[in-house]
Amino acid sequence: MAAEPAKQEPKLPTTSFAVLGLLTFGEQSGYDLMKFAHKSIGYFWGPAKSHLYAELRRLRDHGYALETQVEQAQRPDKRVYSITPEGERALRTWLETAEVAPEQIKSVFTLKVFFGALMPRESFVAQVKEMHRAARAHFEELLAIEQSIKDQESLFFPYLTLKQGLAHAEAEIRWTEQVLEEVANRETREHQGADSDYQEPASGLGTAK
Amino acid sequence: MAAEPAKQEPKLPTTSFAVLGLLTFGEQSGYDLMKFAHKSIGYFWGPAKSHLYAELRRLRDHGYALETQVEQAQRPDKRVYSITPEGERALRTWLETAEVAPEQIKSVFTLKVFFGALMPRESFVAQVKEMHRAARAHFEELLAIEQSIKDQESLFFPYLTLKQGLAHAEAEIRWTEQVLEEVANRETREHQGADSDYQEPASGLGTAK
DNA sequence: TCAGCCATGTAATGGGTTACATGATTGA
DNA sequence: TCAATCATGTAACCCATTACATGGCTGA
Numbered sequence A, B: 001m002a003a004e005p006a007k008q009e010p011k012l013p014t015t016s017f018a019v020l021g022l023l024t025f026g027e028q029s030g031y032d033l034m035k036f037a038h039k040s041i042g043y044f045w046g047p048a049k050s051h052l053y054a055e056l057r058r059l060r061d062h063g064y065a066l067e068t069q070v071e072q073a074q075r076p077d078k079r080v081y082s083i084t085p086e087g088e089r090a091l092r093t094w095l096e097t098a099e100v101a102p103e104q105i106k107s108v109f110t111l112k113v114f115f116g117a118l119m120p121r122e123s124f125v126a127q128v129k130e131m132h133r134a135a136r137a138h139f140e141e142l143l144a145i146e147q148s149i150k151d152q153e154s155l156f157f158p159y160l161t162l163k164q165g166l167a168h169a170e171a172e173i174r175w176t177e178q179v180l181e182e183v184a185n186r187e188t189r190e191h192q193g194a195d196s197d198y199q200e201p202a203s204g205l206g207t208a209k
Numbered sequence C: 001t002c003a004g005c006c007a008t009g010t011a012a013t014g015g016g017t018t019a020c021a022t023g024a025t026t027g028a
Numbered sequence D: 001t002c003a004a005t006c007a008t009g010t011a012a013c014c015c016a017t018t019a020c021a022t023g024g025c026t027g028a
Helices: A016-025 A031-037 A049-061 A085-097 A108-114 A121-149 A153-192 B014-023 B028-040 B051-060 B085-097 B108-114 B123-150 B152-192
Strands: A065-070 A080-085 B065-070 B078-083
Touching: A016 A031, A016 A049, A016 A080, A016 A085, A016 B108, A031 A080, A031 A085, A031 A153, A031 B028, A031 B065, A049 A065, A049 A080, A065 B051, A080 A085, A108 A121, A108 B014, A121 A153, A153 B028, A153 B152, B014 B028, B014 B078, B028 B051, B028 B078, B051 B065, B051 B078, B078 B085, B123 B152
Parallel strands: none
Antiparallel strands: A065 A080, B065 B078
16 A cells, blocks of 8 residues: 555647647647648557547646747637646656557458458458558558658657657558468469358348348 | 438447457357457457447347347356347448548657657657657567468458558657657767757746745 | 456547638738 | 638547456365
């Protein structure tokens, strides 16, 4: 029964710290932040617009961000947020203390592959090919970004996350290729020996239409 | 204004189809399913216990699963669920029609790396090393599973998802190694030229403690 | 005797998405 | 003139997690 340490820091979700982190790049409005988030951490974290605005209000209420009304003549008024010293302290604490664990990739596609036996072979292959194509496109996209930022010292850490994206995209490309190969090999085996194991839907059952 | 096609299928979340898919392996109780899910699709999808039970009830209400009360003498009574023909049809439809897109890896660790400039260098390196260690452990774990299932034809598709896990774990291992290298190189550059760019917290500001 | 398995859930909370709403300005 | 940009939000919904609750049986 160890004594609970005084809970000074309110427990906030990861999203809060993501926004707080973006504010360290300078004060911004919700609208600006949305765009900024999209092309920075957007590759591994992407909240909805309404969520972001709500998050900013929460950070303000916690004293982690300062909200300033800015009236504009030609454009709609806006609220600009900047990180406060308390906010920065909270962010640094989070960065150092929040434990990191390798999180599983949560993927609909992987789920489909797992249940692949229930799919007609052509459909399965078509979807894998589509993923392969998408992964390649994604890889190319990241490569282009890499070229544009790789020499900017100030973007060293963002650059590292980009490298992760590249590594994962590469893994995905190779894996999908491997899947296509393995399926083709299996097809061959089947034609020589046993029947395809694709389970046709039970006919005459539940055919309402 | 194209005519909306008759909505025959209620739109269910991915989780429902995951459970439905597991039921194709045979009828099971919620309790059994939980264990089964954990060691099968658990590597890329893992719902909470209470969520799973709720999901089963929903599938039952939709006519996608059949619930059977099983009274037991020595153990608590249980409810066993089996997939219905309608359930299987819905599952197959989902497998073929639900569009697949490469989903981003949503990772707290990546977020931390992005904001790495705000961390003291040793802390950053320690966390990367910890991730490297964890990724290696994960890789080994998957390797062991691979050995045990690679020759079972009935587990061909699950085997493919395992391969994905291996591919991603490998990517993570290589990436973390790369990060350590790049950081070390950078350190060297800094010692020769400019100062470290680690931004010390502003002193004297908000130091409540 | 005591942890751990078997077996099922409720309640509360909150994280996050989608849809809806508004309205002026600017450039093609 | 028409779409896009700037700018902010509310409302509704629901997916999902965590904590809580119960209680008998089994094996170390």
